[in-house]
Amino acid sequence: MAWTIRGRTGEWELVCGLEIHAQVISKAKLFSGAATSFGAEPNTQVSPIDAGMPGMLPVLNGFCVEQAVKTGLALDAEINKVSIFERKNYFYPDLPQGYQISQYQHPIVGRGRVLLDLPDGTTKAIGITRLHLEQDAGKSLHGAREGVTLVDLNRCGVALMEIVTEPDIRAPEEAVLFLKKLRSLLRYVGTCDGNMEEGSLRCDANVSVRRLGETRLGTRCEIKNVNSMRFVAKAIEYEARRQVELLENGGIVEQETRLFDAAKGETRPMRSKEEAHDYRYFPDPDLLPLELDDALVARLRAELPELPDAKKARFVREYGLSAYDAGVLVAERAAADYFEAVARGRDPKQAANWVINELFGALAKRGLDIEACPLPPEALGELLDLLAEGRISGKIAKEVFHEAFESGARPRAIVEARGLEQVTDVGAIEPIVDKLLADNPAQVANARKNPKVVGWFVGQVMKATGGRANPELVNDLLRKKLGLG
């Protein structure tokens, strides 16, 4: 994606990499049996292990390990046979152990890649540097009560996957595409729900700029808190422009951590820390090195669902869909499944059009996910069958669709109950046509000179029949009677 910043002194290129924290879908925490459900009363999902009580020991949750491996496979990444949990030491009230158990030198997942479909129809690979497992910290609530900080440890110890990309992103929009694609992959394999509002998917961006053509990397700033798809592009663009302006005015970019303020649409340095952190990483002596056997990885690989890229290629190949439509349909596994259920035994392109235009439109209007769709795919299929059988017109079909979507009633039942079936009987239409011609001699004369006026007559017949007359039949009949051949 060609995207540059035109500065006073020339063109600048963005270099950006992302660090994503994805909360692992798991009933229990990474090293304790405590529950992980969102929105529970504060401090009700805390085991003595999470609370850092004396003598408590972490025990690795094997399910979280499987989730990380699955994610690694979805990212087309190397799975490391041996990985090591280390302690990242620092003091903070929401970090009860005084250290976070994370992976540092030996992550569970190594290099991989994610393919992006760019708007110009080309594909771009974003490199994945690594994925590692770590514990989340608790939550500090400042100012909730006068003069004190409250700490909620429910989140403390919840498994996170930290996914780090290579600095391959060159446009703010690419970051958004990457996040969408990553979210899609995570949801396909069922390892993270991708919910940014609830914080199960969080993103930091490492942003630097350099003059176009320069190959060395500039000094980067880490932008924290870009926690919605909407803000990712904004934050990166703001930061890149800030750096260009700074550099063009003879300044230098300080390597620092900056916070994105969504309200103001700007980044600013995070409150200065008294001293640089030295996390004193070292292997956690309470945990053995994590060794994965080939059989486990092979089993998880075999259990992987068809991933979006493969599905998209298949939709293009099998259903003859455009790459764009296929891409839209596969973004959510549930949507792709819905489409396939509708397309089975029907015209797939028509099915795709209805799913993308009518169904997605109706869902967006009601703010619903495909999982909560009130119209089952069989119902939409029924509607398409009515269309294909010529029993309703396209216009009526849309009407029936919306009624079915709202009421949950089946299209066939709606058509029958409301007598919407298309009129294809010439005997029923002819008297209406005759009367119309007789009543409008001037228009008849017009039509004979300008055949486009036939459309006006068609409209009148449709109006008179409540839209039920077969428009082609009406058209043929009119042309014959007007002597237009």
Place this chain on the structure above:
Amino acid sequence: MSGLNRLGLLEARTLLRRREISAVELARACLAAMERGRALNAFITETPERALAMAEAADARLARGEGGLLEGLPIAVKDLFCTAGVRTTAASRILANFVPPYESTVTAKLWAEGAVLLGKANLDEFAMGSSNTTSAFGPVINPWTPPGTEPGLVPGGSSGGSAAAVAAFLCPAATGTDTGGSIRQPASFCGIVGIKPTYGRCSRFGIVAFASSLDQAGAFARSVADAALLLQAMAGFDPKDSTSADLPVPDWVGELAPRVRGLRIGIPEEYRVPGMPAEIETLWARGAEWLRAQGAELVSVSLPHTRFALPTYYIIAPAEASSNLARYDGMRYGLRVRGRDLVDTYKRTRGEGFGAEVRRRILIGTYVLSAGYYDAYYLKAQKVRRRIVEDFQRAFERCDALLAPTAPSAAFRIGEKSDDPVAMYLNDVFTVTVNLAGLPGISVPAGLSAEGLPLGLQVIGRPWDETTVFAVARALEEAAGFSAVPPRAVEV
């Protein structure tokens, strides 16, 4: 019946099973002894009510012909094991009022086998020390302190309270933990038996952590057989500790015999350290001769990296401790000293909550893990540790167990080495190697020094081979015939 406090575990068990004594009588005798022996300061918390209730329950089970391995047997528990509902201090101000809502796996196993808790034994703060002088609850007095000696002799450490309690007949047995010698050295100083099993044999769950890769629970008793019995009840796989081993626990007590015929006993050359008292050298040679006389073959073995063991230990143990003790921050439990702001609160809480030795080790540990020093210290120490493990692996190709002194001296006076940490750390010279390699080691009382103080000999075995360690220890015990009673032993 008087003198019940002098019964060993197995003797008492026989009498209990025959219903010749009751668990309540036995507990009362020990509680009375504890009261009379309070000057020793062996206990931080006595639990008489709990002891009597547990003893009553044990009597009821015994009356029904039921009961576990330790039914009705009273023991002391080092105050590093978390005990549900009973204050657990780690001998630190920072946990002075901490009452855990959970039980350590080891103590849970003991109660399941019918043992009776007498109280929580004193120790060096967070098990950091070799003299039991760093306890926030005051030093423990070695019962071998000759009358009139002030301020008294140290019992060794860190499990000094446990060792002193057993030696002074306050209880027949006690649990301990051993990170660098904290069971074996006090056992040697107090003239009793102390076993540290293979790393991973006992669960660490619920034991206040000092250095996770070295900490291991073990047992004190006045005989090898009693120590084997207590350890048998403590040991076993625990899914709550990832470093505990999923191996069956042998019937050490049932199989125990002084059998050394045909065994090859290694004498590590490098353990002849400069400045070691002649009487210790003599004792060691005598021990070897006892084993030879009973049919063992003596072989000289080399552990070439021995001289690096102490510095290696004093890098790895503080490094792990600095991180393990980070949780004592005054936020959720334990001492909190309010300061101006968060950082000041941390500083005051930890500054006032931890004693000087603990602070020293946290500083050392923080330093060796710091950016720029990690490779030179921590990483290097891990590499040396690997060499030390290999030294033992090679030695055990040539022998079945090793014989060495437990400590380079007999018990010293309280305060004697307190201003010289290096001199204090030298106490661990023969014991830390065993922790670094994760091996089982036992100290058996083998004789008295010229001053009439007990001296121990140490038997070191292959990983998971406590069986051989107990057999050799039993042979030494039989040959030594150690029966001296400390001058401050308590009679009831």
